[in-house]
Amino acid sequence: MMWKFEIPATARTPAVTFDFAENHLKLAGESYPEDVTEFYKPVFEALDTYLARLGKASCRFDIELIYxxxxxxxxxxxxxDKLDAAAANGASIEVFWSYDREDDTMxxxxxxxxxxxxxxxxxLEKMAE
Structure with missing residues (x-):
């Protein structure tokens, strides 16, 4: 089993840092890739593999998207939806959505x-200054 899945951030795509050993997953940055399906497909595949093995364990998912x-x-x-389904199957899933305090839209x-x-x-949390 892979213990980490990482994609570095670009100007148009977020950093994906899935540390499966620590049960800590994170998306951070901006997300407007040219091809959303192409960018998120490996992310979904890694997440599906991980969640299938998570069982009743705990997982933290941080989302810190600026745009x-x-x-x-x-x-x-x-x-x-994938995280919620895993939680329905007994996993303890916590999602932390962090947003810029000036950004009402996010x-x-x-x-x-x-x-x-x-x-x-x-x-729902405001990002630190």
Missing amino acids: LNSSSAKAIMMLM QELGEEFGEDLVNAKFH
């Missing part, structure tokens, strides 16, 4: 994502 386009928002929604988006989670715990 995302509507296609990326759909991809994040799919990520959330705060509202985080609130919307949080409302869609039924089984995973959701935390």
Whole structure:
């Protein structure tokens, strides 16, 4: 089993840091890739493999996005659905959505994502100054 899955950030794509050994997953930066499907496909595959083996363990998922386009928002929604399904199967999943305190749009988006989670715990947090 791979213990880490990482994609470095670019101007258009977020840094993906999945530390499976620590059960700590993170997306950070901006997300408006030219091809959302192409960018997120390996992310979903790594997440699916990990969640299939998580069982009843705990996982923390940090999302610190400064900007995302509507296609990326759909991809994040799919990520959330996968996390929520794992939580429904007994895993303890906590999602931390961090946003810039000046950014009402990202705060509202985080609130919307949080409302869609039924089984995973959701935390909305302002990023540190």
